[in-house]
Amino acid sequence: MYSYTYDKETGGILLNSFPQAFSKEPRPVYSKELDIYGFDSYWNYEQNDDKPYMWAEANNFYYRGKLVAQVKGGTFFTKPEIIIIDEPEANSLPLKAVDLDLMVLKNKALMESLTATTIKDVFNTFSKYENKVDIFHVSFSGGKDSVVTLDIVQRALPHNKFVVIFGDTGMELPETHQIVEYTMDYCKKNGIEFYVAKSHLTPSESWRMFGPPTSTVRWCCSVHKTTPQLLLLKDILDKDNFTEMAFVGVRADESVRRRSYDYISYGTKHCGQFSCNPILYWNSAEVYLYIYANKDRLRLNEVYKRGNTRAGCLVCPMSTNRNDYLNYRCNPNQTKILTDMIFDLNCSEKDNTPEKISYVENNGWKARKNGRDLKIALKDYDESVIGKELSITFKNHDNSWRQWLKTLGQVLPTDNQNEVRIMIKDEVKGLKIIELENQYITIIASNDPTTINVLFLKNLRKILRKSHYCVACKVCQANCKFGNLSFDDNGKIAISDNCIKCGQCLDINTGCLVYKSLWLSKGLGNMDKKRTLDCYAAHGPKIEWFQEFVKLGDDFSKNNSLGSAQKPMFNRFLKDAGIIDEKCNRTNLGEKLVNSELQDLSIWALMLVNLSYTPQVGWFVKSFNFDSLISRNEIVALLSNMPEIKDSALKAIPPTLKRISSLPLGKLGFGTNDKATKELGGLSFYRTAWQDVDAKVILYSLYKFAEACGDYYQFTLTRLMDTTVESDGVSPVQIFGLDKDVMTGILKGLATNYPDYISVSFTLDLDNINLRQEKTSADVLDLF
Secondary structure (H helix, E strand, O other): OEEEEEOOOOOOEEEEEEEOOOOOOOEEEOHHHHHHHOHHHOOOOOOOOOOOOEEEEOOEEEEOOEEEEEEEOOEOOEOOEEEEOOOOOHHHOOOOOOOHHHHHHHOHHHHHHHHHHHHHHHHHHHHHHOOOOOEEEEEEOOOHHHHHHHHHHHHHOOOOOOEEEEEEOOOEOHHHHHHHHHHHHHHHHOOOEEEEEEOOOOHHHHHHHHOOOOOOOOHHHHHHHHHHHHHHHHHHHOOOOOOEEEEOOOOHHHOOOHHHOOOEEEOOOOOOOEEEOOOOOOOHHHHHHHHHHOOOOOOOOHHHHHOOOOOOEOOOOOOOHHHHHHHHHHOHHHHHHHHHHHHHHEOOOOOOOHHHHHHHHOOOOOOOOOOOOEOOOOOOOEEEEEOOEEEEEEEOOOOHHHHHHOOOOEEEOOOOOOEEEEEEOOEEEEEEEEEOOOOEEEEEEEOOOOHHHHHHHHHHHHHHHHHHHOOOOOHHHHHOOOOOEEEOOOOOEEEOOOOOOOOHHHOOOOOOHHHHHHOOOOOOOOOOOOOOOOOOOOOOOOHHHHHHHHHHHHHHHHHOOOOOOHHHHHHHHHHHOOOEOOOOOEOHHHHHHHHOOOOOHHHHHHHHHHHOOOHHHHHHHHHOOOOOEEEHHHHHHHHHOOOOOOHHHHHHHHHHHHHHHHOHHHHHOOOEEEEOOHHHOOEEEEOOOOOOOOHHHHHHHHHHHHHHOOOOOEEEHHHHHOOOOOOOOOOHHHHHOOOHHHHHHHHHHHHHHOOOOEEEEOOOOOOEEEEOOOOOHHHHHOOO
């Protein structure tokens, strides 16, 4: 909201009346944090946490506006390094604490204006939605933002018009529970109902069922927070079909993703529910000022006094390395319970080896995308397309799959025990049932690519994944707004015959969160399995080599300046990119690259599509997400888990990826590179979506996808968006980072402009894509 400066008079923060360009998320620094890092060996100060001594922005420490120190690094088991930049006080005089009272007074006018506006917005939201929702609740976490949000709401609304719910994950920091107990007592005294929602599964149970949560497989929030809260609200209201509005302490400055949030949203946190973010546009300076200004009733969570930037879980895949260190340093016993499970469940390294410690220290566990590294990921579930049939083999747990069939359509009676017939939209679907040994079953369905059948097969996969992997986490039950789905005390599912087939219980990524976490890749798909990931050795391509390739033309093979080891590697890269053929002659795409003199980004984008079907580039685009930092150490940690990767490859692949990202490919979705701190390996990458997309490139990528999938020319946008599905084809979503709305617009435009190549159908919840089988990816190149 407001910009700020550091105030030398108070040692605090001073808001300015003009808005901020961006926030550096300042936070107060107390003696407890200074002690943990070891600043007591350098500076003179009292060990008193009544008031902060300075402020920090990320790893930079400011004393009365002067940058005095930095901390570098830090992981679970490694202490950050201190860098002293300047003396806070001359001649080692004692540090002066921040004058909180004067700081609050000097910011009073702006804070009162901001607070009044926020309270008014909350009340107006309540008035607008009072007759549209069944209940309002404040989602309380014990962090500073939720403390402020709750206080704003209780000042804006009558206390009998909302409730407070704390989602107890069982993994919170002990200091958070102190805040919860204090807030619970405050609410009781002020007539505000306070509830605690908790999963029936303990973290020890859920982690051993799902595997540790990761940055891409964040099952923990659904299982331990959202689902318990929704089930609790059903009990409070004594109804299944309800609509709620949650007041949430989300702020835009917390992350790039949250910057895109709206003040009020529907269905973003949970399907069918509203969310309101009262302090969405506040920065951290304003949050701390509000707490200090209202210290008569508000408490600051002690975790902030030791240096944590957030009061989340003890071990979180979204946490920073420095927070990991602080949690392990200050709460070793509680944190060790969870880190020990990461060690115990990991099967990629031998016990107590440096590599296994590195897997945790360098965030290999946070980057896990499937069950490959987990001991609990069993290879007893299989989906295969054989000819014109889809075959799925799974374990039959109490015939739960027959219960799940009710969500697809009307199950018709039949005398044949080896057949199931289902009526879906006036069309009967038949399934063949083959019973195997040890309670396993194979179900076979027609793989006919009609619109209805494509949707049917998508949902059939989901229910059979649920049947095989179900641990009764109750996320599906929470999704059902009509009370037609429940689990008994033994985890057995029951679905009522009254099921209306709304599909909400199936609207979970991949169908089942356990499946998403434990599924196993079958390899490199149609990529050349004979080639190693280290396919360019230590000789990644340079833009200068491409410039020579264009300038010298046919003479390049004889007159280039490349070394004897560089030339064959560059030729390999050109072949992989589709620029030259096996005889080193320029291809159609190669001619286009030369004619464009390297200036046409669409040509580079076509090259990136081709490269995505080769081992190294294909592995990179499939392994790492967009809009998140990718460190060299993270890359090495993932590669180390692959037995075929040699030590020489661990050294060669990151610099090769750096060279590739330095080409124009970097800005098209592959990712750009930058220097990084030593603890990150000195190198980092960052993937951002291609902005000025050429729709014809996407058309080319769709044909490449279809050809790689065995000439399967009909598929859905939903399938392209689901990057967890094992496939020989590489989705343009993985290559270029395009979201669903962008893809939808591109596909509609392609269908209009190139009807001889593609048609699409986005009606009645269908999102079918049909490519013309008589066309090929080579034909698409002629459009350029």
